[in-house]
Amino acid sequence: MRSLLWGAGVLAAFALLALTAPLYIGDADLNVVKVTGPQLSPPVAGYPLGTDQAGRSVLLLVIWGARESLAIGLIATALTVVLGSAVGLLAGHYQGALGKALMHVTDWFIALPSLPLAISLSAVLGQGAASITVAIAVTSWTATARLVRAQTLAVEARPFIERARVLGAGNTQVMLRHVLPNVLPLILVSSTLTVASAILSEATLTFLGLGDPTSVTWGSMLQAAFSGGAVTAGAWWYLLPPGVAILIVVLGFTLTGRAVEHLLDPRRAAHA
């Protein structure tokens, strides 16, 4: 329970920061040409986390970066979950040739190394948030598909599905009206964990130079720091904040996801 409160609390705080950021951060703080701070300076008065090469406040950049980092993480997760659930539902419902074929495709994708696949995809699709989002979804839908298929099989074995069929429900109705609502809670829980890995993937792909070079995300901050020589300059104040932000948010999603998983797991509930 404690980890659930911690996880959810941290996430709520970050969401609030991200949503309210436009109220106190403007173009004058983010535009490389307009900023007036000292260049690559350690924390000083007015710049509690120091500045980057252009003289922008690292604190404001990290807050601003939360917006796109979280947005890409959430959108990529939504895509992943929709794709994975569709495949899982179909594979669980049509257990004949279609189901088998879908499971084969899933197994093939599981065997593919995800980072090289994501890199290749976004390199071919071109730099930018959209191609990163697609690359993340394409490489991470398999876990959801397997989970949903297993749950679909379990739900379809229950008598009420037979009852629905007797009453004349077709395939689509059984899947969408009867199976999906029963599988949905589990999908939502597992998607919390998917967000965690999506945010890590976003940071990794952006760091490798696949992101939009003009936008501010945690990954692009680290990429700019790395290619701009912040490591050689020993600019710890520039390197630490984005990474710590990623760590906290990923931990927040993981803790929340695991805690809810524990709550829903009847085996664990019996022990507690």
Place this chain on the structure above:
Amino acid sequence: MRGFGRHLAEKLAAAVVSFFVTLVIGFVIFSLMPADPVRTLTRGRPTSEAQLAQLRLQLGLDDPLWQRFLSFVGDTLRGELGYSWQFQQQVSTLVAERLGPTLLLMGTSAAISVALGLWLGMRSGWKQGSVFDRITSGASLTLWSVPTFWLGMILLVAFSIPGLLPAGGMSDPSLPGTDPLDVARHLVLPCLTMVLVIFAQYVTVMRSSIIDERGAAYLLTARAKGLADADVRRRHAAPNALLPSVTMIFMHLGTLVSGAITVEAVYSWPGLGYLTYQALKIPDLPLLQGTFIIFSASVIIMNLLADLAYRFLDPRVRAQ
């Protein structure tokens, strides 16, 4: 043994199919999706339409799709992975050059993190809920949530800026030849980075399989015989708990190779991951395609080994 032969044949066939699917996906990504490779290739250089057409003919881009796919599969099977735009060299030559450093980095990191992870997992699962367990689990969870490349940069600032350890590369270019000690010094930071991020998954698996074994009746027998707690753990519980972990270790070894991409990029470690990073900058599509195929093949091989190792190690499965 006949059963084993048949099992082996089945698994080999599945691996071959997997590899074929990888080739199809590679072909779709690198040959069908890019709008016009010739344009990318000649970007920034003045090229006439005639030259473009000539280049298309040379690269075989005007051939029908199935013919291009067949020649791609044939080339790959012969070990010809194409010609790098950036290095003006055969991709297979580049890959062969970079394979050694990656294997060195991966091998060392894998050995250390497997040993560390299994040991920590065994200890913390045995005393579930103890202070040791809580610290180990907490540390693994935290380190798992850290982006690998970021940890690499932080370690660089902490150890290499003060001059304690070299900042990148595999050896000091000012030294004559390659000195194993010098390479080892260069290996410390990249290896440490990888270990810190990947040991957690071994902790998790070993911990949960030890927890599963803990209630088993044969442990009660062992205790009834008067064995000390540490002996029961080491000699009875651990070997059985290792089985599920072994499969997972092999499966992770395959993905480990790709985990090297960011670490090698941060430390300019001259391996396959760094090669991928260099290819991305252009982007050098034939080179990317080559590394994609190599990474995928390594995962397929590791999965095959995982399956065979499991059969070999578990007498119950072996006897079937």
